[in-house]
Amino acid sequence: MSNENFKQELITWRHYLHAHPESAFEEENTARFVAEKLLEMGYEIVTGIGKTGVVGTLKNGTGTGIIGIRADMDALNIHEKTDLPYASEYPGKMHACGHDGHVTTALGAAKLLADNKNFNGTVRFIFQPAEEHGEGALAMLKDGLLEKFPMDELYGLHNKPNLPEGEIHSKIGPIMASEDNFEIRIKGKGGHASTPNMGVDPLVTASEIILALQTIVSRNIDPIDQAVISCTEIHTDGAVNVIPTNVIITGDCRSYKPEVQSIIKERMQAISENICKSNGATCEFTFRNSFSPTVNWEECHLTAIQAATNILGKENVVDQAQQVMGSEDFGYFLNKIPGCYVFLGGKREGKGVYPLHHAQYDYNDDNLVRGAEFFAEIVRLKLPS
Incomplete structure (x- = not known):
């Protein structure tokens, strides 16, 4: 598949998810969509972790390492005011935080790894419900996520519409409050x-x-x-x-x-x-x-920075990110296992910026391939073939 066709496929997925938002612990259609795509790619899937969470696993080669990639699935109880052709079909609900983009990005990385098989070990994709209320990560952990699906390290990202498009920012230690x-x-x-x-x-x-x-x-x-x-x-x-x-x-x-x-x-x-x-x-x-605070592990931060540099170029990577007082329940995972959380900038040059949780916010589709390649590169670095 050409890069342009891959991008268009991801955009199609993202627009479908954007039009069909589901809020915390109601992500049944989103979970079905994710599970269907992962099955088509050849992943083993388990659903119902943390009520509506999905875990997809792909093994390749003889390596014993296990790397996890996490994406949050839930939307917000906000009435969309964008007039986009793929605007929310559900009054009072919308993807105003970009989780539709996060899901699509992770699915894109899953497809790249499944198509190329250029890693040696196991990759797990964790699609988490209910991040907005801070309950989804805990629900998955309570359901035995780490015992049933052990991982050496876990990585995630969040789009940041106020940072320059295509830049990845990370830091060692606390990054979110x-x-x-x-x-x-x-x-x-x-x-x-x-x-x-x-x-x-x-x-x-x-x-x-x-x-x-x-x-x-x-x-x-x-x-x-x-x-x-x-x-x-x-x-x-x-x-x-x-x-x-x-x-x-x-x-x-x-x-x-x-x-x-x-x-x-x-x-x-x-x-x-x-x-x-x-x-x-x-x-x-x-x-x-x-x-919980989201606190990045040093070794995982260094891996994320190297992956971002390989994919985006050094000029588009910031390794001393400005930490924010916003919160993200990815921190509960990092209390248990090593990992790193990064920001992916989405600000389009010359265009106005709608902040996260705004009724006119929309994810930057140009970042879908970038984010997917970044996640796939992390897996390749940690699980070299």
């Missing part, structure tokens, strides 16, 4: 807005807490480390002329180290409970980890 969600329930004593002295105003207490939480990053976290605390919602049971009894503050935190996560949790709880106590209110504080 953890995400921790919190909820602060404040109970005061409501009453008429004209007589605040007769109650305990939880809104005033909530305001003090929201401001005080911002001192944690500036005064409790080592300035060398990075962290973000964001209060994103506030709910009350009051009205325009009623002081509420209950206020709920929710939000999330981002950081790169477990010890920083612990400091944030401890200080948030202490601040919330003590401000409530000083104002005569009560407090219930909950803190839940949603995403």
Whole structure:
């Protein structure tokens, strides 16, 4: 198959997936599509790992090494506003994060390896559900992914529409942050807005807490480390002329180290409970980890950089990537086995950039072959024939 025909095939696959988005743990049609393509290529497949996950395995030669490539499959609950001929056919759902491109890229790499058989060992393709909620990787791990399908190393990528088209960026160590969600329930004593002295105003207490939480990053976290605390919602049971009894503050935190996560949790709880106590209110504080930090292993990073250089040229590879405070549940895999996660730039020269999770976002099709060749090159480097 010519390179142009290969590219057109990948584009056709990607546009089909884009038109048929499925959100977390609902990726049944996507999983069927993936399984059918892998079977056509000669892969052994297992479905239903982590509910809708798919694992494809191909062995070649006598090598004992096993390399994994992972792609996330889920879409978002966003109504698409692109007017593309392959726009989402499902109202309220779209591939606004490019997972349609990630799936297609991995399938492209699977096809290259199956067609050329230029590796000696075993390659596994992991198609994961429910990345957006941070639950898919854990679901696959709980289903025994690593025990049933052992791998020496695992690699993944995410498209980045703000980075130059065709560039791959990676770094040793933390590349994406953890995400921790919190909820602060404040109970005061409501009453008429004209007589605040007769109650305990939880809104005033909530305001003090929201401001005080911002001192944690500036005064409790080592300035060398990075962290973000964001209060994103506030709910009350009051009205325009009623002081509420209950206020709920929710939000999330981002950081790169477990010890920083612990400091944030401890200080948030202490601040919330003590401000409530000083104002005569009560407090219930909950803190839940949603995403582990994504921390690249050094040897795997070096492999990814070499593969990217071989495919894209040194001028299109950055080995000191700017880490981001966004989160990705690939980090749960890297807590268990060596691996590396990279960014693939998609910014088209002279064209506007829609960010990830935007209703007008669309994956850059020109990156499909690049990403597929990059993944295939990693396998060839680690499993030389």
